[in-house]
Amino acid sequence: MSALIQNILIKVGQKKDRLLDILLSVQEAESFVSDENIKIIAGSLQLSEIDVRQCMSFYHFFSTKPSRHRIFLNDSVMANLMGGQKVKEAFEKVLNCKQGEINADGIGFYTTACIGMSDQEPAAMIDGVIFPSLTPERVRFVVEGINQGKSLSDLYYLPLGDGRNGGAALNTMVNSNIRKTGLLLDDYYKSGSALTIAIEKSELEVIGIVKTSGLRGRGGAGFPTGMKWEFCRSSEGAEKYIICNADEGEPGTFKDRVILTEKIEMLLEGMTIAAYAIGAREGIIYLRHEYQYMRQHIENALAVARTKKMLGNNILGKDGFDFDIRIQFGAGAYVCGEESSLIESMEGKRGEPRFKPPFPVQKGYHNKPTSVNNVETFCKVCRIIERGGEWYRRYGTKQSVGTKLLSISGDCPRPGVYEIEWGMTLYQMLEMVGATNTQAIQVGGPSGSLIGKTGFDRKICYSDISTGGSMMIFDQSRDLIKDVVLNFLEFFIDESCGSCLSCRACTQQIRNKLEKMIHGKGVSTDIEDLKKWAKFTLVSRCGLGQSAANPISTSIANFPHLYQAMVQKEKDYDTCFDLASAVADSCKVVNRVPNF
Amino acid sequence: MSKPLVATASLAGCFGCHMSLLDIDERILKLVELVDIGKSPVTDIKTFTQQYAVGIIEGGCCNSENVHNLQEFRKNCDILISLGECAIMGGLPAMRNGIPIEECLNEAYLEGPTVHLNTEKIFPNDDELPMLLDRVYPAHEIVKIDYFLPGCPPRADLIWDALVALLTGKELELPYEVVKYD
Numbered sequence: 001m002s003a004l005i006q007n008i009l010i011k012v013g014q015k016k017d018r019l020l021d022i023l024l025s026v027q028e029a030e031s032f033v034s035d036e037n038i039k040i041i042a043g044s045l046q047l048s049e050i051d052v053r054q055c056m057s058f059y060h061f062f063s064t065k066p067s068r069h070r071i072f073l074n075d076s077v078m079a080n081l082m083g084g085q086k087v088k089e090a091f092e093k094v095l096n097c098k099q100g101e102i103n104a105d106g107i108g109f110y111t112t113a114c115i116g117m118s119d120q121e122p123a124a125m126i127d128g129v130i131f132p133s134l135t136p137e138r139v140r141f142v143v144e145g146i147n148q149g150k151s152l153s154d155l156y157y158l159p160l161g162d163g164r165n166g167g168a169a170l171n172t173m174v175n176s177n178i179r180k181t182g183l184l185l186d187d188y189y190k191s192g193s194a195l196t197i198a199i200e201k202s203e204l205e206v207i208g209i210v211k212t213s214g215l216r217g218r219g220g221a222g223f224p225t226g227m228k229w230e231f232c233r234s235s236e237g238a239e240k241y242i243i244c245n246a247d248e249g250e251p252g253t254f255k256d257r258v259i260l261t262e263k264i265e266m267l268l269e270g271m272t273i274a275a276y277a278i279g280a281r282e283g284i285i286y287l288r289h290e291y292q293y294m295r296q297h298i299e300n301a302l303a304v305a306r307t308k309k310m311l312g313n314n315i316l317g318k319d320g321f322d323f324d325i326r327i328q329f330g331a332g333a334y335v336c337g338e339e340s341s342l343i344e345s346m347e348g349k350r351g352e353p354r355f356k357p358p359f360p361v362q363k364g365y366h367n368k369p370t371s372v373n374n375v376e377t378f379c380k381v382c383r384i385i386e387r388g389g390e391w392y393r394r395y396g397t398k399q400s401v402g403t404k405l406l407s408i409s410g411d412c413p414r415p416g417v418y419e420i421e422w423g424m425t426l427y428q429m430l431e432m433v434g435a436t437n438t439q440a441i442q443v444g445g446p447s448g449s450l451i452g453k454t455g456f457d458r459k460i461c462y463s464d465i466s467t468g469g470s471m472m473i474f475d476q477s478r479d480l481i482k483d484v485v486l487n488f489l490e491f492f493i494d495e496s497c498g499s500c501l502s503c504r505a506c507t508q509q510i511r512n513k514l515e516k517m518i519h520g521k522g523v524s525t526d527i528e529d530l531k532k533w534a535k536f537t538l539v540s541r542c543g544l545g546q547s548a549a550n551p552i553s554t555s556i557a558n559f560p561h562l563y564q565a566m567v568q569k570e571k572d573y574d575t576c577f578d579l580a581s582a583v584a585d586s587c588k589v590v591n592r593v594p595n596f
Numbered sequence: 597m598s599k600p601l602v603a604t605a606s607l608a609g610c611f612g613c614h615m616s617l618l619d620i621d622e623r624i625l626k627l628v629e630l631v632d633i634g635k636s637p638v639t640d641i642k643t644f645t646q647q648y649a650v651g652i653i654e655g656g657c658c659n660s661e662n663v664h665n666l667q668e669f670r671k672n673c674d675i676l677i678s679l680g681e682c683a684i685m686g687g688l689p690a691m692r693n694g695i696p697i698e699e700c701l702n703e704a705y706l707e708g709p710t711v712h713l714n715t716e717k718i719f720p721n722d723d724e725l726p727m728l729l730d731r732v733y734p735a736h737e738i739v740k741i742d743y744f745l746p747g748c749p750p751r752a753d754l755i756w757d758a759l760v761a762l763l764t765g766k767e768l769e770l771p772y773e774v775v776k777y778d
């Protein structure tokens with residue numbers, strides 16, 4: 001066994017469930033995972049080689065080919081809206097290779113799904129370092145610098161980012177772009193204040209306060225947090241886990257990035273309160289690979305919390321309250337934001353969603369009761385414990401209590417993070433961000449809804465139009481079908497784990513049909529087909545498949561005229577079939593002239 | 597009133613669907629009371645001479661001849677039915693989809709384990725031969741298909757019930773077992 005792998009195994013543990021970390025560490029050291037190393041890793045974990053390979057192939061960021069540098073350019077809707085195509089061409093030109101290839105100098109160039117920078121697109125990750133707001137000129141500058149052997153931090157073309165981004169631990173050009181603060185993002189939160197209060201109360205009292213507050217999960221599904229904790233606490237088993245879902249994969253969302261950057265202490269404290277409430281000794285932050293630039297920053301915060309006795313044994317002097325947190329990196333897979341696939345991934349496997357029940361609160365990580373909560377949810381808990389459940393209820397509406405962090409991007413002069421009270425209308429939101437001439441808003445990311453003008457008086461709240469935080473604004477100049485809906489469909493096709501036919505195949509059929517319509521071959525029954533097929537996806541196992549057709553169904557419902565415009569009036573059936581091009585290849589191979 | 601005319605065709609299929617059609621056994625006598633079978637491999641009638649009521653298609657399209665044939669059916673039949681997996685989804689022949697056509701031809705004519713006589717290593721390329729398509733297409737990707745009867749092959753009962761329903765205008769019952777195939 002090589003010294004490298006030996007050291008890694010010592011560091012992260014020679015266990016199957018740490019396969020992801022082992023692979024990530026090998027890749028970090030050598031830029032790829034060689035066949036040789038796959039064999040060694042498989043052998044030392046008593047796995048078959050194919051087990052290791054099938055795990056690797058599930059995630060975007062593993063490579064079996066060596067490279068000196070790896071560039072991942074975001075090709076999300078937002079990136080393309082902000083000029084991503086030109087940036088991509090610039091990369092291909094200066095690198096002299098196509099997307100998906102490694103060039104002659106050993107630089108790999110790839111595209112990837114939303115990297116959580118929608119407020120500063122087009123953005124790319126180069127060896128894990130974020131390069132936001134790219135232009136063709138900046139691309140040339142950076143690539144030439146790399147070729148000259150300069151270090152990446154010498155190639156920053158922007159000042160360091162605002163807030164804590166400019167600090168030594170983060171040292172990044174990323175901006176937090178906080179535009180509107182509220183009870184979470186306001187400055188008057190003091191680290192430790194909530195935890196001190198919590199441990200003076202009983203565990204059940206803490207859960208009681210969270211229940212009184214009416215807090216619902218901020219990861220998208222909106223499950224009542226107090227209830228989740230109660231279930232988890234009362235589930236059988238002495239060993240329990242708290243997991244912070246920091247996978248933030250929904251395109252257009254970046255508010256968790258900002259919380260992790262600016263309010264990391266609050267997050268750790270919220271997790272610790274949750275641990276106290278449910279009786280967990282171990283917490284894990286599942287951090288998306290794209291946010292690896294935050295590693296040192298979070299490790300620092302963990303170290304500080306330990307020295308302040310807010311993590312470790314006998315926390316804040318409370319006898320027997322032991323809890324600590326580690327970071328688990330993902331390796332690039334949107335579906336891993338789904339809580340059960342997140343757990344699978346944490347156990348070192350492909351992130352394929354589990355069948356439910358049992359729910360994670362019953363059988364989660366290592367089959368032990370586990371509460372998975374969103375980054376924002378944990379932070380809200382801190383404020384609630386500090387000020388009380390009743391106080392929290394004063395914000396928002398009756399059913400949707402408190403505030404919500406929105407990640408707003410697209411055609412508006414002030415993209416960024418806004419903390420609003422639930423109940424704001426979409427009109428008010430557009431006004432707040434200064435958007436004009438708006439054609440549509442994608443509420444809740446690709447898995448949400450595409451809303452047009454007639455829906456702008458709808459309220460942002462659980463009972464009307466709910467959102468995990470992603471808000472993308474499109475003005476009248478945008479082609480909603482080609483630039484938005486089609487891109488979202490491609491996203492789901494790429495990210496489907498493939499377990500369910502309804503998710504794996506229907507999405508492709510829908511995409512193909514839409515492409516056919518875009519190419520001018522649409523007929524009126526195509527629209528009916530799309531509507532019908534969209535329903536099939538609802539039988540899928542997890543939320544990804546269940547919402548994968550939302551871009552289609554909501555755009556057909558809210559923008560029927562765009563679909564009507566793609567329908568040929570004089571035909572009732574049209575396939576894209578063209579005999580001449582279908583026989584061209586075979587005629588060439590057998591060396592004959594096509595005759596019809 | 598004259599009986600409705602029915603035509604059938606086997607394109608890129610194995611004739612299994614036609615066999616299943618014959619599996620309706622003695623009901624075939626009833627069938628010929630209901631309809632006239634015209635152009636079909638069963639009757640060996642090769643051309644359309646008038647407009648047909650129903651065309652039944654077995655198999656998808658793997659070459660130019662299949663395409664012409666299918667288009668001919670569409671022109672001459674009021675209703676077209678895709679019968680069986682191959683017509684509906686391409687079926688077994690579509691296993692080649694995704695493999696470059698050159699590789700397929702090499703395997704079939706030059707390098708396959710059962711290729712012994714092609715010592716001159718030539719591909720058949722006479723102008724009389726149909727031209728291979730880049731992939732195998734289900735029938736509805738070439739022309740409009742009105743009804744689909746699933747199965748490989750669809751069971752005789754399903755074919756019978758469907759035809760009777762179509763000809764009598766009654767609704768077809770499709771119990772779960774008939775349309776579930778896994």
Ligand SMILES: Cc1cc2nc3c(=O)[nH]c(=O)nc-3n(C[C@H](O)[C@H](O)[C@H](O)COP(=O)(O)O)c2cc1C
Binds near residue numbers: 220246249334375
């Ligand atoms: C495909 C998919 C992706 C998801 N991605 C995330 C995510 O990135 N972050 C998140 O907090 N929740 C995500 N969720 C929701 C989680 O499954 C889970 O409901 C949530 O983390 C629970 O936290 P909460 O109760 O605080 O909302 C996703 C769900 C699905 C189906």
Ligand code: SF4
Binds near residue numbers: 335495503542545
């Ligand atoms: S719905 Fe899609 S992502 Fe979810 S389990 Fe099924 S195939 Fe996988």
Ligand code: SF4
Binds near residue numbers: 613679682683
């Ligand atoms: S569907 Fe089955 S029985 Fe019918 S032609 Fe195809 S392979 Fe033969």
